[in-house]
Amino acid sequence: MIKQSLHKRESILSKAEKQLEYLSNGVFKNGDLPSFKQKISETSQFPMRAKKLEILQLNLGYMCNQLCEHCHVDAGPDRKEIMTRETMLQCLKVIEKTGAHTLDLTGGAPEMNPNFRWFVEEASKAGIKDFIVRSNLTIIRANKKYNDLPMFFKKHNVHVVSSMPHWTKGKTDKQRGDGVFDQSIKALQDLNAIGYGMPESDLRLDLVHNPSGAFLPSDQLSLENEFKKSLLADFNIHFHNLFAITNLPISRFLDYLIVSDNYEDYMYALVDAFNPAAVANVMCTNTLSVSWDGWMYDCDFNQMLELKVNSKAKHIKDFNEETLRDREIVISQHCYGCTAGAGSSCQGSFS
Amino acid sequence: MSKTYYNPDDLRKFSKITEWSEELGEKFFDYYGKVFEEGALTAREKSLIALAVSHVVKCPYCIDAYTKDGLQRGINKEEMMEAVHVGAAIESGATLVHGVQMMNKYEKLSM
Numbered sequence: 001m002i003k004q005s006l007h008k009r010e011s012i013l014s015k016a017e018k019q020l021e022y023l024s025n026g027v028f029k030n031g032d033l034p035s036f037k038q039k040i041s042e043t044s045q046f047p048m049r050a051k052k053l054e055i056l057q058l059n060l061g062y063m064c065n066q067l068c069e070h071c072h073v074d075a076g077p078d079r080k081e082i083m084t085r086e087t088m089l090q091c092l093k094v095i096e097k098t099g100a101h102t103l104d105l106t107g108g109a110p111e112m113n114p115n116f117r118w119f120v121e122e123a124s125k126a127g128i129k130d131f132i133v134r135s136n137l138t139i140i141r142a143n144k145k146y147n148d149l150p151m152f153f154k155k156h157n158v159h160v161v162s163s164m165p166h167w168t169k170g171k172t173d174k175q176r177g178d179g180v181f182d183q184s185i186k187a188l189q190d191l192n193a194i195g196y197g198m199p200e201s202d203l204r205l206d207l208v209h210n211p212s213g214a215f216l217p218s219d220q221l222s223l224e225n226e227f228k229k230s231l232l233a234d235f236n237i238h239f240h241n242l243f244a245i246t247n248l249p250i251s252r253f254l255d256y257l258i259v260s261d262n263y264e265d266y267m268y269a270l271v272d273a274f275n276p277a278a279v280a281n282v283m284c285t286n287t288l289s290v291s292w293d294g295w296m297y298d299c300d301f302n303q304m305l306e307l308k309v310n311s312k313a314k315h316i317k318d319f320n321e322e323t324l325r326d327r328e329i330v331i332s333q334h335c336y337g338c339t340a341g342a343g344s345s346c347q348g349s350f351s
Numbered sequence: 352m353s354k355t356y357y358n359p360d361d362l363r364k365f366s367k368i369t370e371w372s373e374e375l376g377e378k379f380f381d382y383y384g385k386v387f388e389e390g391a392l393t394a395r396e397k398s399l400i401a402l403a404v405s406h407v408v409k410c411p412y413c414i415d416a417y418t419k420d421g422l423q424r425g426i427n428k429e430e431m432m433e434a435v436h437v438g439a440a441i442e443s444g445a446t447l448v449h450g451v452q453m454m455n456k457y458e459k460l461s462m
């Protein structure tokens with residue numbers, strides 16, 4: 001189990017430009033595998049362009065109570081980057097005027113931002129249709145001050161999306177840390193108790209699954225069935241949908257791939273699974289990702305690689321829906337993670 | 352440089368066998384793909400059978416491929432190892448059942 005973020009360890013891979021360099025060298029440089037640009041050009045899909053903005057995703061900070069081995073944010077207790085109230089106010093202005101139907105708060109653990117509750121209260125006034133908070137579940141049990149989060153979510157009709165790598169303890173704790181499974185189960189039971197995730201309930205509770213290792217997720221629907229069957233039988237837990245997400249080769253997952261000597265095989269597997277039909281639906285075509293310090297990116301992954309939007313306005317304070325529309329998406333080889341198989345994004349695979 | 356008969360990278364080149372015999376190669380891969388589709392057996396069950404057989408035929412390529420396939424399907428290590436034991440049990444059973452032939456022959460030849 002890792003003890004510190006790459007950032008804290010001052011690992012070379014904590015630098016975005018080093019990750020990008022790595023993703024352009026080796027098998028891609030020597031021509032064994034085509035670059036993502038070459039690959040999508042084969043089907044005349046280059047350049048990819050943003051369509052209408054539908055999802056606004058805000059990263060409230062990289063601080064997290066967990067330190068998952070695969071984390072593409074390189075989040076952890078040792079990260080101090082946190083969105084300030086000033087940046088939140090700039091975001092609120094955008095939330096009020098945007099036509100986006102979904103607001104998606106992520107992190108780290110967004111709940112650890114000291115202004116989290118104030119921000120949720122303000123943002124929920126804007127009447128956004130789908131208000132998502134990505135909650136890692138254990139945060140709810142981590143400290144007394146977070147115990148009432150389920151009630152708080154319910155009050156603001158928040159859609160809870162939580163990660164759960166496996167329906168068994170061993171696999172979950174290996175990826176996310178000792179005790180994570182038991183705490184997650186308790187948190188899910190707390191959420192169920194007030195109506196979240198129950199079969200007929202409007203209080204949405206979805207789970208996100210990432211493979212715990214150097215392999216791709218399998219069919220989303222059959223995984224969902226396995227999760228539902230086991231969580232119900234073993235713990236009487238209900239949830240709505242499962243999103244199966246491919247791990248993208250960036251940040252801590254890239255580090256893991258390299259250290260475990262799985263990098264090349266993994267890139268081959270991603271390129272092999274390339275599905276041209278998935279390109280049109282990747283999340284960057286309708287999403288805007290905003291970092292804790294207000295910069296705008298095509299997606300959360302590009303945020304971690306510090307690839308800012310290709311548009312005149314790059315900061316949320318200069319947000320303009322018109323100039324962002326049709327912008328060319330910034331791509332690199334990590335994008336293969338979004339086009340493998342059925343395709344996947346933070347919203348899970350497209351069905 | 353050490354020489355070995357097996358090279359893990361060769362698994363990626365499997366589809367190249369079609370280059371030297373297109374019709375047969377394509378027929379094989381069509382058939383192979385079809386076999387592993389969901390059917391009366393689930394794709395998950397088929398993956399476990401494939402893993403067991405991989406061990407019985409002792410093919411390192413198949414073992415790599417179906418261990419990974421199993422992981423992707425959320426098959427856990429206990430299930431995988433039990434599958435391997437099923438293969439091993441049948442294989443040793445197949446050896447031992449020939450013991451009856453030995454016994455028959457022994458009896459027949461003995462006074």
Ligand code: SF4
Binds near residue numbers: 067072075076136
């Ligand atoms: S809970 Fe999420 S943000 Fe936190 S370390 Fe794990 S993957 Fe990263």
Ligand code: SF4
Binds near residue numbers: 300
């Ligand atoms: S990684 Fe980001 S930019 Fe690349 S395809 Fe996926 S969503 Fe789009």
